[in-house]
Amino acid sequence: MSTLPTHYLGISTGPVVDTILSARKTRELWTASYLFSTLMRELVRAALNNGLEVWSPTSPGVYTAQSTSLAPAAAPPEVPSSSLFGAGIYHDRLYAAYTAPGGGSPEELQTKFVAIRDEAIKATTDQLAGGAAFFKDFFRIAHVWLPQGNASANLLGDLNGLLDTQELFPALLSPDNLKQNALVDLLEKPYRATMVQRGLAANAQNTYNEISAAHTRSGVRLLFDFFPSTAQIASVDLYHKNDAAYQALQTDIVGTSEFKAPESQEELTDGSTDDPLSDNAVLQEFYRRLDNKEVPAFRDHFQDFHKYFCIVHADGDHFGQVIEGLGNDRLAIERFSGQLANFAAAAATVINDHGGRAIYIGGDDLLFFAPVAYGTKTVFDLINAIDDTFKEACSFTPQPSLSYGVTLSHYKYPLFEAKSDSYAALERAKSFKWKRGETKGAKDAIAFRFIRHSGSFFTGVMDKPLLQKFLEVRTLRTEQDFLSSFTFKLQELEPLIDALGASLTEERLQNIINNFFDEPIHGQNRAALNKLIELYTCINELSGSLDDPDFAPRRNTYAILRLMTFTLPKTTPAHVLA
DSSP states (O other): OOSSOSEEEEEEEEOHHHHHHTOOSHHHHHHHHHHHHHHHHHHHHHHHHTTOEEEESOOTTSOOTTOOSOOOOOOOOSSOOGGGTTOBOOOSEEEEEEOOTTOOOHHHHHHHHHHHHHHHHHHHHTTSSSOHHHHHHHOEEEEEEEEGGGOOSOHHHHHHHHHHHHTTSOOOOOHHHHHHOHHHHHHHSGGGSHHHHHHHHTTTTSTTTTGGGGGOSSOOOOSSOOOOOHHHHHHHHHHHHOHHHHHHHHHHHHHTSSOOOOOSHHHHHHTOOOOGGGSHHHHHHHHHHHHTTOOGGGTTTOOGGGGEEEEEEEEEESHHHHHHHHTTOHHHHHHHHHHHHHHHHHHHHHHHHTTOEEEEEETTEEEEEEESEETTEEHHHHHHHHHHHHHHHOOOSSOOEEEEEEEEEETTSOHHHHHHHHHHHHHHHHTOEEEETTEEEESOEEEEEEEOTTSOEEEEEEEHHHHHHHHHHHHTTOOHHHHHHHHHHHHHTHHHHHHHGGGOOHHHHHHHHHHHSOSHHHHTTHHHHHHHHHHHHHHHHHHTTOOOGGGOHHHHHHHHHHHHHHHSOSSOOHHHHO
16 A cells, blocks of 8 residues: 555444444343444455454554554454453544545445445344344445645544544334344344353453353353443442352342243343342342341441442543644554553453453543442542553653543433433533632533432542542541531531631631531541541632632532541441451
């Protein structure tokens, strides 16, 4: 291929959002996302097979920020690396260069695209359990060709703009395919598809790998694992504390219930069975025994937060400036893509190590499940760790950031609603404008929504400095009672705090609080009290510039304090105090 291509190709895949929104179970959400990651992987392979240079996406381990030469073109791995823990990492856009032998007539370019598209769709549908005709109609693969002479100094910006226009015109399914709807069949019975089997087989070291061993009465190990239910995600901290007791509890409940556990690989792949902790009767009994302290191993450990699961959406901030700076430099674009792929692999490990389960980590977008707490850490420690991983893996100019939307939902709360709420929280974080002293900024925030079984909720927002204060306070393992007492006293002091207004410094607040927390017992929590004062001051410094009424200073203060109270144990087990 010549040094200067005649055309650039941009491809986008869909309908990703609509498909993910149709998911009602954790396994359906993962399958829907993994389907499109697989399609993009096959599009990369097909483009390479048809003589194109694929500049993005790139597989992990190909480039670093220090790479000074192009890596040899290589197709993505046949089976995803086990280090990805089953996460899809191929995002929804492909960028490639092509030197057209015939000069690039419309007919020549269309023929080339059709060859790539059809090869990729066939390779993808061959990994599914039927429905090839449906998916050929269902997949919305938009494309644009850009002549090299028409490209500006912002190539990816040009291609993205053209693809955005293409995506305004959705494809329509034929009446026959609407009746068949193989997507519903795939989501309801995903384990029959080799795509799903491969994705889960690449998940051998994930946090939930051993939990499914209790799913069979025969004790025969299945060839691959269930995707965990929301209840397993919520309670995985208990498994982490005592895996034998957790498995024994599941096995006992399943063995005495009407639930029919799969006893063979065939039963599982047929899709006629399900995860026992998604069965309502089993689930009710599981939590009844924990609530009533009937499991000795968990009497000192079971907490209300073990009934709540988290969905986290994350998205990059200010990436447009980074993309603009890449220009039309192939090495710069591939190195940019490679660093994001390396981040995806590293983030998958971080999520797994914190008890989470990654759904999708593609480019600067993330979607994953996590427990509220895992060991001594919370989902907010996980977010902080992902943020650190992003900074370590990606060195860009200017350096972008990540914003997060988090829902903490009761296990009975509908998954599809929690998923939508999480995305809405991300949108709020992305629209967040903040000010600290003379420093102003936007985005780079975490918005959260806590949702009870009834559907009632409260919301809040933190920028990254406030997140650090939040984690510092929680690290002290302050008990719920003390934090509740602090919050209650703060409410009593509101008239005084309001009267002081802008003159309320951290020192003055500390003096006020100390006057009301002067009993000997308060001395035991002096370090926590000082950190809470720092936290309160940090919230006030941030919240004064918020326009959203849900994030007004006082409301945000109490939302954050309520959230912290919830993530703390009601009583601190003796082994933690030791």
